[in-house]
Each structure stands twice: as C-alpha cells, then as structure tokens.
Amino acid sequence: xxxxxxxxxxxxxxxxxxxxxxxxxxxxxxxxxxxxxxxxxxxxxxxxxxxxxxxxxxxxxxxxxxxxxxxxxxxxxxxxxxxxxxxxxxxxxxxxxxxxxxxxxxxxxxxxxxxxxxxxxxxxxxxxxxxxxxxxxxxxxxxxxxxxxxxxxxxxxxxxxxxxxxxxxxxxxxxxxxxxxxxxxxxxxxxxxxxxxxxxxxxxxxxxxxxxxxxxxxxxxxxxxxxxxxxxxxxxxxxxxxxxxxxxxxxxxxxxxxxxxxxxxxxxxxxxxxxxxxxxxxxxxxxxxxxxxxxxxxxxxxxxxxxxxxxxxxxxxxxxxxxxxxxxxxxxxxxxxxxxxxxxxxxxxxxxxxxxxxxxxxxxxxxxxxxxxxxxxxxxxxxxxxxxxxxxxxxxxxxxxxxxxxxxxxxxxxxxxxxxxxxxxxxxxxxxxxxxxxxxxxxxxxxxxxxxxxxxxxxxxxxxxxxxxxxxxxxxxxxxxxxxxxxxxxxxxxxxxxxxxxxxxxxxxxxx
Amino acid sequence: xxxxxxxxxxxxxxxxxxxxxxxxxxxxxxxxxxxxxxxxxxxxxxxxxxxxxxxxxxxxxxxxxxxxxxxxxxxxxxxxxxxxxxxxxxxxxxxxxxxxxxxxxxxxxxxxxxxxxxxxxxxxxxxxxxxxxxxxxxxxxxxxxxxxxxxxxxxxxxxxxxxxxxxxxxxxxxxxxxxxxxxxxxxxxxxxxxxxxxxxxxxxxxxxxxxxxxxxxxxxxxxxxxxxxxxxxxxxxxxxxxxxxxxxxxxxxxxxxxxxxxxxxxxxxxxxxxxxxxxxxxxxxxxxxxxxxxxxxxxxxxxxxxxxxxxxxxxxxxxxxxxxxxxxxxxxxxxxxxxxxxxxxxxxxxxxxxxxxxxx
Numbered sequence: 001x002x003x004x005x006x007x008x009x010x011x012x013x014x015x016x017x018x019x020x021x022x023x024x025x026x027x028x029x030x031x032x033x034x035x036x037x038x039x040x041x042x043x044x045x046x047x048x049x050x051x052x053x054x055x056x057x058x059x060x061x062x063x064x065x066x067x068x069x070x071x072x073x074x075x076x077x078x079x080x081x082x083x084x085x086x087x088x089x090x091x092x093x094x095x096x097x098x099x100x101x102x103x104x105x106x107x108x109x110x111x112x113x114x115x116x117x118x119x120x121x122x123x124x125x126x127x128x129x130x131x132x133x134x135x136x137x138x139x140x141x142x143x144x145x146x147x148x149x150x151x152x153x154x155x156x157x158x159x160x161x162x163x164x165x166x167x168x169x170x171x172x173x174x175x176x177x178x179x180x181x182x183x184x185x186x187x188x189x190x191x192x193x194x195x196x197x198x199x200x201x202x203x204x205x206x207x208x209x210x211x212x213x214x215x216x217x218x219x220x221x222x223x224x225x226x227x228x229x230x231x232x233x234x235x236x237x238x239x240x241x242x243x244x245x246x247x248x249x250x251x252x253x254x255x256x257x258x259x260x261x262x263x264x265x266x267x268x269x270x271x272x273x274x275x276x277x278x279x280x281x282x283x284x285x286x287x288x289x290x291x292x293x294x295x296x297x298x299x300x301x302x303x304x305x306x307x308x309x310x311x312x313x314x315x316x317x318x319x320x321x322x323x324x325x326x327x328x329x330x331x332x333x334x335x336x337x338x339x340x341x342x343x344x345x346x347x348x349x350x351x352x353x354x355x356x357x358x359x360x361x362x363x364x365x366x367x368x369x370x371x372x373x374x375x376x377x378x379x380x381x382x383x384x385x386x387x388x389x390x391x392x393x394x395x396x397x398x399x400x401x402x403x404x405x406x407x408x409x410x411x412x413x414x415x416x417x418x419x420x421x422x423x424x425x426x427x428x429x430x431x432x433x434x435x436x437x438x439x440x441x442x443x444x445x446x447x448x449x450x451x452x453x454x455x456x457x458x459x460x461x462x463x464x465x466x467x468x469x470x471x472x473x474x475x476x477x478x479x480x481x482x483x484x485x486x487x488x489x490x491x492x493x494x495x496x497x498x499x500x501x502x503x504x505x506x507x508x509x510x511x512x
Numbered sequence: 513x514x515x516x517x518x519x520x521x522x523x524x525x526x527x528x529x530x531x532x533x534x535x536x537x538x539x540x541x542x543x544x545x546x547x548x549x550x551x552x553x554x555x556x557x558x559x560x561x562x563x564x565x566x567x568x569x570x571x572x573x574x575x576x577x578x579x580x581x582x583x584x585x586x587x588x589x590x591x592x593x594x595x596x597x598x599x600x601x602x603x604x605x606x607x608x609x610x611x612x613x614x615x616x617x618x619x620x621x622x623x624x625x626x627x628x629x630x631x632x633x634x635x636x637x638x639x640x641x642x643x644x645x646x647x648x649x650x651x652x653x654x655x656x657x658x659x660x661x662x663x664x665x666x667x668x669x670x671x672x673x674x675x676x677x678x679x680x681x682x683x684x685x686x687x688x689x690x691x692x693x694x695x696x697x698x699x700x701x702x703x704x705x706x707x708x709x710x711x712x713x714x715x716x717x718x719x720x721x722x723x724x725x726x727x728x729x730x731x732x733x734x735x736x737x738x739x740x741x742x743x744x745x746x747x748x749x750x751x752x753x754x755x756x757x758x759x760x761x762x763x764x765x766x767x768x769x770x771x772x773x774x775x776x777x778x779x780x781x782x783x784x785x786x787x788x789x790x791x792x793x794x795x796x797x798x799x800x801x802x803x804x805x806x807x808x809x810x811x812x813x814x815x816x817x818x819x820x821x822x823x824x825x826x827x828x829x830x831x832x833x834x835x836x837x838x839x840x841x842x843x844x845x846x847x848x849x850x851x852x853x854x855x856x857x858x859x860x861x862x863x864x865x866x867x868x869x870x871x872x
Contacts, residue, residue, distance in 0.1 A: 085584075085585075086587075087587050087666045087667055087668070088584050088585060088586065088587055088666040089584065089585040089586070089587065089666075090587045090588060091544045091547070091585055091586050091587055091588035091624075092540065092543050092544060092547060092585050096543055096547060097543055097546070116584075118584070118693040118694065119577070119580045119583070119584070119693065119694045120693075120694075122693075124584070124666075124667075124693070125667075152583050152584050153583050153584070186579070186582060186583055187582045187583070188582065188583045188584075188585060189540075189543075189585070289832065393819070501579065
C-alpha cells in the first residue's frame with residue numbers, strides 16, 4: 001500500500017492506495033508544525049482503510065509550503081550570491097528585476113567572479129578561486145547560512161560550479177550551497193533566480209523535511225519517503241532538503257494527475273475547485289499540458305514550467321451578489337465554515353447555493369430558507385457559464401472532452417457543461433491532490449548541447465536516452481518500467497557544426 | 513523625446529512582433545536598458561526628419577545565436593567598443609547611434625549604447641523588421657558603405673573590418689562571431705544625417721512601442737488586440753496588416769543548416785479547411801494554405817498567441833499552441849526592385865514571386 005499526502009496551506013489530506021484504488025482517506029487542518037497535521041491525517045486514513053503501519057510500502061508527500069513561503073516572503077534566509085562569468089554578463093547583475101521586498105528577504109550579497117564556459121565548452125576565463133574564498137569569508141562573517149552559485153553554461157558543464165562549492169565550504173563549512181547546474185535548463189537569469197530562491201529556502205527545507213520524517217517516525221513508518229516535484233514525478237526526501245524549489249508547481253500537477261487516475265481517463269479537461277478559485281487545465285495521456293512560458297514565482301522569473309492552468313474566481317467560498325448574477329471574485333476562503341450561511345454565518349456563498357439547491361449536503365440547510373429560487377437559478381447559470389467559457393478557452397482541440405471535477409469545491413457542480421462531452425465527478429474528488437502524489441513516478445533527465453549530424457544523430461540520441469534511463473534508475477525507478485517520455489532537440493541558430501540543445505526525460509515506477 | 517522606463521516592455525513586445533519570428537527575444541536587452549534608466553541615465557530619441565544633415569550616426573547591434581545570448585549575457589562594454597573602433601577608423605566621434613534592425617533584441621542595443629555614451633538614438637532602422645544577415649539593410653540598397661565595421665566581445669577583443677562589398681562584410685563578421693563565442697556586438701554603416709533620411713525605415717522605435725502598448729492594454733480595455741493592430745498599422749508607412757490564419761500548431765519541423773534555423777510550422781484550423789504552412793529561416797519567409805500564397809517575405813509574417821496577441825518567436829513555438837498569424841506590409845523603401853534583390857523571396861532561395869500583401 002502507498003500513502004499519498006497533500007500538505008496545503010489550509011488542509012492536510014491523506015489517502016491510502018493499493019492496487020485496487022483508494023482504500024481510505026482523511027482531510028484535516030494543516031498545523032503550524034506541519035508534523036502533527038500529517039500524523040493526524042495519516043492515522044485517520046489508515047483507520048479508515050482498516051490498515052496497519054506495516055502494510056505501508058512508501059509515503060509520497062506533495063506540499064505547497066515552499067511556494068507559499070516565497071509568495072508570502074516568510075521563512076526565507078539571506079543568501080550569498082556568486083556568479084562565475086566575468087568578463088561576461090556584468091550588464092545584468094543578479095537580482096535585477098526582483099521585487100524589492102524579496103530582495104530585502106534574501107539580502108544583496110552579490111559577487112561576480114571570473115569564470116564560466118562558452119557554448120563550445122571553452123572557458124570564458126579561468127575560475128577566480130581567490131575571489132570566491134574572499135566572498136565566502138565575508139558571508140561567514142555576516143552570519144549567512146546559504147549560498148547560490150551560478151556559472152555560464154553550467155547545464156553543459158558543472159565543473160566550475162562544483163569547484164566553487166568546494167572553496168566556499170572550505171571557508172564556511174556550515175553554508176548550504178545551491179548549484180544552478182543541478183537545477184537544469186538553459187537561460188542564465190531564470191536559472192540563477194531559481195538557484196537563489198532555492199538557497200533562501202534551505203533552512204525551511206530542513207525544518208519541513210524534519211517534520212515529514214518526524215511524522216513518519218511518530219506513526220511507526222520506516223518506509224521510503226518521496227516528495228512530489230514540478231513535473232508530476234517524485235524526488236527523494238534528501239533531494240528536497242537540497243532542492244526545495246523543485247516542488248514549486250507540484251500542487252496543480254498532482255490534482256490533475258489525481259483526477260485522471262480517479263476517473264480512469266487520460267485525455268480530459270480538469271477543474272480543481274478550491275475555496276477561492278478554480279484551476280482549469282488540460283490532460284493529455286494522463287499528464288497536464290505544460291505552459292509554454294517560464295513562470296513567475298512571487299514576482300521572479302524562474303526556469304520552471306508549470307501545468308498550463310487558468311485560475312477562475314469561483315470557489316466554495318465565493319461570495320454571491322446581485323441576486324445570484326455576480327459570483328466572487330472575493331471569497332470567505334478558509335473561514336467558510338464560520339461565515340457561510342449554511343454554517344450559521346452571515347455571508348451568501350457558492351456553497352450555500354449548492355446546498356440550498358439540494359445538490360450538495362454540507363452544513364445545515366435550515367439556515368438557507370431565505371434564499372429565493374430565482375437566486376439559486378441565476379447563480380447556478382452563472383457558475384455554469386464561468387466554467388464552460390473557461391474550459392473552452394483552455395481546450396487545444398476542437399472536439400469536446402470530458403470535464404473532471406475535483407477539489408474541496410467539487411460539490412458545487414451537478415450541472416452539465418456545454419463545452420464538455422460529459423462532466424465527471426470521480427469518487428474521492430476532494431482528495432485528488434493526495435491521490436496524485438501517491439501515483440507519481442520517478443524521473444531522470446539529461447540536458448546538453450551537442451553537435452548533431454545525420455551520421456551521428458542516432459548514436460547521440462541513444463546515448464542521451466541511456467543516460468536519462470540511468471538517471472531514472474538511480475532516482476529509484478525499477479529498470480524494467482523506465483520509459484522515455486520526452487526527447488526535445490532545439491538547434492542553436494547561426495552556428496556551424498549543427499549544435500543542438502538536447503533534452504531527454506525518462507520516467508519509471510517505484511518498487512511497491 | 514526621452515525614453516521612459518515604462519516604455520521599455522512595450523518596445524520589446526513590439527520589437528518581437530516586428531521580428532517576424534526571429535531577431536532574438538528582446539528580454540535581455542530590455543533588462544539592460546531598464547538597468548541604465550534605473551541608474552538615472554538618459555536615453556534621448558531623435559526624429560530622423562529633424563536631425564542635421566551632417567550629423568555622424570553610427571548604428572549598433574548584436575549578431576550571433578540568440579540561444580547563446582540567453583546564457584552569455586554581455587558585459588555591456590562590447591557594443592561601446594565596437595562603436596569606438598568605427599570612430600577610430602573614421603577619425604571622428606559619433607553624434608548619435610541607431611538600430612540596424614528594429615525586430616527582436618537589436619531594437620534595444622542602441623538604446624543601451626545611447627544611455628552609456630550619452631548619445632541620442634535615431635528613431636529609425638535599416639530593416640523595418642528582422643533579417644538574418646548584415647547586407648539585408650535598406651542602407652545597403654541605398655548605397656551606403658557597410659564598413660568600416662567594428663566588432664567586439666566581452667573579453668576586450670575587437671576587430672575593424674573593411675570590405676568593398678556588403679556580402680563580404682557579412683561573411684567575415686560571421687566567422688569572427690563564432691570565434692568570439694557565438695555572439696558578438698558590432699557597429700557598421702556609419703552615415704550622415706542626410707543619408708539616414710534617405711536610406712532608413714523611419715519611426716520604427718516609436719512603431720514598436722505603439723504595437724507593444726496595443727497588445728498590453730487591449731484586453732484591459734476590452735478591445736480585440738488583433739483588430740486594433742490592423743487598424744493602427746494601416747495608418748503607418750507599413751500600410752496594411754491583417755490576420756491571415758488562426759488555429760492550432762499541429763507540426764513543427766526545425767533543423768539547422770548553413771548556420772541557420774530552417775524549417776516549417778503547420779497550423780491547423782479549428783474547423784474544416786486546409787492547414788497553413790509557414791516556412792522559416794530564422795525569420796518567417798512565407799505562409800501558404802493549400803499551396804496558395806497568403807504572404808511572403810519581405811512582408812512580415814508574425815505568429816501571435818490567439819488569446820493574448822503576445823508575439824511568439826520561433827524558438828518558443830510548441831505543438832498545441834493556439835495561434836493567430838498576422839501579416840504586415842512593409843514600407844515602399846523595402847518593396848523596390850533593388851530591395852527585393854537584397855531580401856525578397858529569391859534572396860532566401862524561394863521560387864515564389866513576391867506578391868505584396870493587399871488589404872484583402
């Protein structure tokens with residue numbers, strides 16, 4: 001059996017999955033220490049499934065803790081930033097174009113030193129080791145706990161970044177050092193931004209991962225623990241301590257993949273209805289369609305792709321006005337169970353409409369007798385219109401697809417959506433996110449610049465595929481289950497020798 | 513007129529639009545320009561119709577692979593050193609700089625140079641869009657010498673090139689660019705104010721900024737950005753702009769050959785009907801549906817996000833994107849017989865004859 005957990009800002013959900021599907025589940029409030037919330041959710045879910053700790057093979061956790069910390073500028077550390085690039089790149093120093101409050105959170109401890117590579121592997125300049133030592137001594141004196149190292153073309157050759165880390169640790173052994181080359185992807189500035197944010201999260205990562213481990217210990221679970229990352233695959237918990245930034249987009253990915261699994265459908269539209277907004281996205285072969293542009297996190301351009309989701313202002317807590325003709329975009333949010341009419345509050349919400357209309361059963365309908373039929377009908381029509389129009393917007397093919405409705409606010413929907421072939425509200429829709437965490441696979445990736453000719457193309461691609469497979473296996477995948485899911489070859493224009501950027505990704509199942 | 517920091521993003525969006533799929537993403541250049549303005553430096557933009565006839569103008573730009581630029585950002589000294597190499601060769605200081613190419617990143621380099629050296633920037637360029645090679649300039653068509661040309665890298669290396677012929681200038685500079693690490697910064701086509709008036713495509717920086725502003729604000733104003741672009745561009749020297757196709761990207765074939773990105777993108781309509789195929793060599797060259805020509809170079813063919821009207825460069829095209837293809841005419845200076853020899857269909861090895869984009 002596997003346990004999937006989603007640690008959100010408001011709720012911590014747990015599901016117990018075996019070969020046949022969901023065996024038990026529980027939704028509980030997220031606690032300030034994270035740990036006790038996980039313990040409560042897992043033990044209740046285990047009880048629900050009638051299972052014991054020893055039945056469990058592994059635990060997968062998805063979390064928005066790190067994303068939220070950046071968005072809310074909380075629990076971030078000051079970061080020593082070093083770029084190996086001079087004489088190149090000085091026109092745009094690190095932290096350029098960052099929001100002021102985030103710069104304040106990470107500090108402005110920036111050093112540019114000689115180093116970095118050309119596209120063809122030559123050095124731009126020899127690495128200035130003395131300048132690195134000097135910076136590290138200063139950071140140590142200032143009491144910094146984290147550092148971010150970025151070199152030009154490090155996704156192609158990470159040697160200089162690793163050497164810089166050695167020098168830094170030699171001067172300041174307690175520093176948590178993040179290397180940009182290990183966060184992948186070409187594009188110096190977005191990669192550097194991600195690396196700095198990653199370093200700023202180092203302290204929080206240690207605490208959160210500590211809470212995860214402690215929770216498992218409290219529960220008597222001595223099984224492997226994995227964490228969801230951006231692309232819907234898993235990473236080992238010790239990797240999260242080093243690269244918390246890789247969890248950033250895991251929330252929407254997990255809920256969409258969970259929806260696909262629960263409904264048994266690979267090609268569909270998904271709407272994940274929360275308390276304040278609905279996220280609408282598209283699934284192809286069980287994976288969310290990715291956004292074509294790099295995403296902003298907390299106002300900073302990063303090098304991560306996220307599922308292409310559209311947030312629409314409709315959630316369980318959305319406030320209803322104008323006799324049902326206006327919905328949101330404001331919401332009572334996490335105060336739903338205090339402020340909504342059906343819970344004895346004073347605010348008419350989307351949830352109240354669903355309860356008064358008789359298609360949802362939460363709170364107490366006795367509080368809702370004052371709501372007129374006209375208001376219910378108007379609000380229902382408006383919710384339907386909002387979802388239908390935005391599903392149409394997100395769809396990239398002409399034919400209508402099924403619409404999967406998940407999330408805590410899934411109870412709002414009992415109506416047809418004219419732009420979908422059918423509307424499916426799968427069982428356990430409210431914990432799709434935790435299900436998505438539980439079913440995730442592990443991955444291995446290769447990204448490099450190579451000269452590709454007709455003569456060597458087959459060999460080059462084979463080598464890259466083999467390396468991606470090896471990386472997946474070393475991440476924990478069963479060798480026989482590994483498959484290549486992505487091969488991307490992008491030529492670099494204007495240069496002779498046909499250099500191309502090659503990216504290959506493999507995924508595989510965990511041994512369960 | 514001074515360039516304001518809030519104009520920079522609009523200018524970059526418009527430059528990407530005029531890049532016709534190529535020209536390199538102006539993002540890095542835009543950041544460099546914003547940094548200069550934040551540091552309190554000024555960028556003065558001059559109307560080409562109002563400059564002195566004997567003003568010495570030295571255009572500046574970058575060349576090479578936009579993908580390398582994304583990693584190896586310049587130090588900022590490169591284009592200054594290239595310009596100074598031309599000054600040395602001429603024995604005279606520049607009075608102003610200007611873009612050679614308004615499409616893509618090269619709209620921003622002269623703005624940066626202007627800020628750093630306190631030189632005004634002329635609101636004009638030599639391509640009115642983006643083209644892949646240095647001889648593909650209205651300056652060349654109008655008989656302006658391309659050299660002395662200065663070319664420089666971030667290491668302090670620079671070269672001064674003198675050739676009799678615009679094609680030789682391109683050939684030699686391309687070789688140096690590779691040795692300099694795949695990107696290089698240059699200054700060429702030094703000319704007088706009177707020559708700028710005769711040989712340039714005018715007011716293109718302003719044009720780029722206006723295009724960007726339309727795309728940025730249309731949604732908020734609840735106006736269809738495509739319609740507004742068509743209406744606006746009809747009032748400019750470009751004469752005509754219209755949507756020629758819209759649908760979803762269903763195939764993408766990209767290869768490198770002779771140092772260029774060659775290929776084609778196929779867009780399928782939402783309903784029944786023939787696919788649209790756009791052929792490109794860095795920039796989009798022709799758009800056809802069912803074998804019939806919809807638009808062809810030197811007219812601008814640009815692919816926009818159907819939802820936001822944001823321009824999509826060829827490096828970021830992806831399967832499944834919903835796109836609208838817009839074609840834009842080019843000013844008369846770019847449609848002359850001499851101009852078509854330099855950058856018409858035949859210059860790119862296309863068999864098709866140039867049919868100027870008409871209103872419908």
